[in-house]
Amino acid sequence: MKPFIDYILQFGNLNQQQTDLIMSKAKMFELHKDEYFSEAGKIPRQVGFLLEGVVRFCYYNNKGQEITHHFIEENNFVSDQEKFEAQVAASEYIQAVTDCRLLVFSKKDWDAIGNTIVGWDAITGLILKNCLLKTIERRSPLVSEDATTRYLSFVENFPNLMNRVPLSYIASYLGITQQSLSRIRKNIL
Amino acid sequence: MKPFIDYILQFGNLNQQQTDLIMSKAKMFELHKDEYFSEAGKIPRQVGFLLEGVVRFCYYNNKGQEITHHFIEENNFVSDQEKFEAQVAASEYIQAVTDCRLLVFSKKDWDAIGNTIVGWDAITGLILKNCLLKTIERRSPLVSEDATTRYLSFVENFPNLMNRVPLSYIASYLGITQQSLSRIRKNIL
DNA sequence: GATATCATTTACCATATGGTAAAAAGCGAT
DNA sequence: ATCGCTTTTTACCATATGGTAAATGATATC
Numbered sequence: 001m002k003p004f005i006d007y008i009l010q011f012g013n014l015n016q017q018q019t020d021l022i023m024s025k026a027k028m029f030e031l032h033k034d035e036y037f038s039e040a041g042k043i044p045r046q047v048g049f050l051l052e053g054v055v056r057f058c059y060y061n062n063k064g065q066e067i068t069h070h071f072i073e074e075n076n077f078v079s080d081q082e083k084f085e086a087q088v089a090a091s092e093y094i095q096a097v098t099d100c101r102l103l104v105f106s107k108k109d110w111d112a113i114g115n116t117i118v119g120w121d122a123i124t125g126l127i128l129k130n131c132l133l134k135t136i137e138r139r140s141p142l143v144s145e146d147a148t149t150r151y152l153s154f155v156e157n158f159p160n161l162m163n164r165v166p167l168s169y170i171a172s173y174l175g176i177t178q179q180s181l182s183r184i185r186k187n188i189l
Numbered sequence: 190m191k192p193f194i195d196y197i198l199q200f201g202n203l204n205q206q207q208t209d210l211i212m213s214k215a216k217m218f219e220l221h222k223d224e225y226f227s228e229a230g231k232i233p234r235q236v237g238f239l240l241e242g243v244v245r246f247c248y249y250n251n252k253g254q255e256i257t258h259h260f261i262e263e264n265n266f267v268s269d270q271e272k273f274e275a276q277v278a279a280s281e282y283i284q285a286v287t288d289c290r291l292l293v294f295s296k297k298d299w300d301a302i303g304n305t306i307v308g309w310d311a312i313t314g315l316i317l318k319n320c321l322l323k324t325i326e327r328r329s330p331l332v333s334e335d336a337t338t339r340y341l342s343f344v345e346n347f348p349n350l351m352n353r354v355p356l357s358y359i360a361s362y363l364g365i366t367q368q369s370l371s372r373i374r375k376n377i378l
Numbered sequence: 379g380a381t382a383t384c385a386t387t388t389a390c391c392a393t394a395t396g397g398t399a400a401a402a403a404g405c406g407a408t
Numbered sequence: 409a410t411c412g413c414t415t416t417t418t419a420c421c422a423t424a425t426g427g428t429a430a431a432t433g434a435t436a437t438c
Contacts, residue, residue, distance in 0.1 A: 067333040082322055125314045132321035133271055139325070142332045143364040144256040147395075167416060175332040180395055182417055336425070356386060369425055371387050 001026070003075050004049045004103055011130075012123040021116060025109035029102045031055075037078055037094040037102075044090050046104040048078035053100030054164050058172075059092040068169045070135060071097070071161055078102060081128050084110075097165055142175055148184050150174045190215070192264050193238045193292055200319075201312035210305060214298035218291045220244075226267055226283040226291075233279050235293045237267035242289030243353050247361075248281040257358045259324060260286070260350055267291060270317050273299075286354055331364055337373050339363045 004026070005019050014022075029048065031037055038044040040059060055078050057070035069092075072078050083090045087107060105113070114120045141153040151174055155162060161170075171178040193215070194208050203211075218237065220226055227233040229248060244267050246259035258281075261267055272279045276296060294302070303309045330342040340363060344351060350359075360367040 061330070061333045062338060065333070067329075069329060069332070082318075121311070122314075125311075125318065129271075129314065129318060129321065132318065132325065136321065136324060136328070139328060139332065140258060141250070143258070143328065144250050144254070144361070149251060166414095172333070177396060178416075179397085179418085183395090186417080355384095366426060367386075368388085368427080372425090375387080 001103070003051065007049070007075055008123060008127075011126045012119055014117070014119075014123075018117050022113055025105055025113060026103040027105075029104040031096040031100040031102060033096055033099050035096050037096065038080060038090055039094075040092050041089050043087050044080050044084040044094075046079075046106055047081070047084055047110055048102040048104045050074055050076055050078050051101045051103060053102075054097040054161065055094060055100060056097050056165075056169060057092050057094055058169075066172065068173045069139075071158055071165065071169075071173070073158070073160065077127065077131065081124075097169065142173075147174065147176045147180055148187070150176070151181065151184050151188075190292070192240065196238070196264055197312060197316075200315045201308055203306070203308075203312075207306050211302055214294055214302060215292040216294075218293040220285040220289040220291060222285055222288050224285050226285065227269060227279055228283075229281050230278050232276050233269050233273040233283075235268075235295055236270070236273055236299055237291040237293045239263055239265055239267050240290045240292060242291075243286040243350065244283060244289060245286050245354075245358060246281050246283055247358075255361065257362045258328075260347060260354065260358075260362070262347070262349065266316065266320065270313075286358065331362075336363065336365045336369055337377070339365070340370065340373050340377075 001023050005023070008014065008019075008022070026049075029046075031053070037048060037055065038046075050072055052074055054074075055072040056068045057072075057080075058066055058068045061067050078094060080090045080092065080094065084107065114124075138153075138157045142150050145153065151170075154170060154174060167181055168178045171181040174181065176184075190212050194203075194212070197203065197208075197211070215238075218235075220242070226237060226244065227235075239261055241263060243263075244261045245257045246261075246269075247255055247257045250256050267283060269279045269281065269283065273296065303313075327342075327346045331339050334342065340359075343359060343363060356370055357367045360370040363370065365373075
């Protein structure tokens, strides 16, 4: 629990009573490799906080190719937050890349926290804003740089992911084929 | 003024007195083609709302190429909001693509509004979140699709911009050269 | 209306990346 | 250790895009 509370406290102050309330609503949840946390076309039923493991967001593009467009590491929220808040169907999959341990909150419990703790919405709003900004920043070089530079920027952004995530996921994240990525890796050495 | 107030009211309720306060702080501002609204390395001094014209966000990449990574049309905010709020140096330029008319707010006036109107922060937070989500959604195909598909998605997202914006800006937005874009345009016909 | 300036198109060749396929390497289960 | 399955690497050729350069077309200025 501690990493979760520490994470939240970066974005606002909460007293003991408030963190106790939050913790009382959290449920431990295990997700095995390749299982989905939520799926495209379905309403996301819970918000998660990743304690252990790696998760990816992915969707299918025009040509039916599966595109990974986001990775999430330990100590970050796992949620299609916009769709979760509005309780509408998601447009992408959230899938475990490795076995994962998460804290999860149902919509009911999440709302209960929001209705009880003044300032909770401000905190979660801040967190989401931060995540979105980081996502945009990480993805910018994926448009404007060549493939090698893109890969290097990925390594910089996710130094620990290189060996925990299949090559093919990274390749689609970078917008190249896995053959190209394999070639690039070789050239870098 | 009306388009501005209408825009804001989409994201929350304000009474007459509150909108009057907001309007009293707004200053009309003209920005000529190619002039900068704010610059990389400098602290953004104001938030703008674009009444007329087109604006772009751009920066220089690794190779020194100028990259356009965002366009803004009429009736949208023009601001590097994160950097404006924190009053720290921006990392990119905001430049007029055409002659522009804006409403602008100084940091002092913007803060004054926030301190007076309860709920203002929630409204502006929502607006920013929305803009960030839209940005991510628009930029996704720019990583995973081929150049022709990327151009078509641009046309879909910005149907009015095609003829108001130099080809070279669009090309760098799409992550291709202007020669390639010219070729693609020809092939589409 | 002529000229200069800037934006766009076209052409040509070079090169990075894609697509298909096969080989090699890693990994688990028996 | 052996087998089967998955992931990664390598090879080959095809193709889209990049880079350089010149030609054409638009726009503004005088």
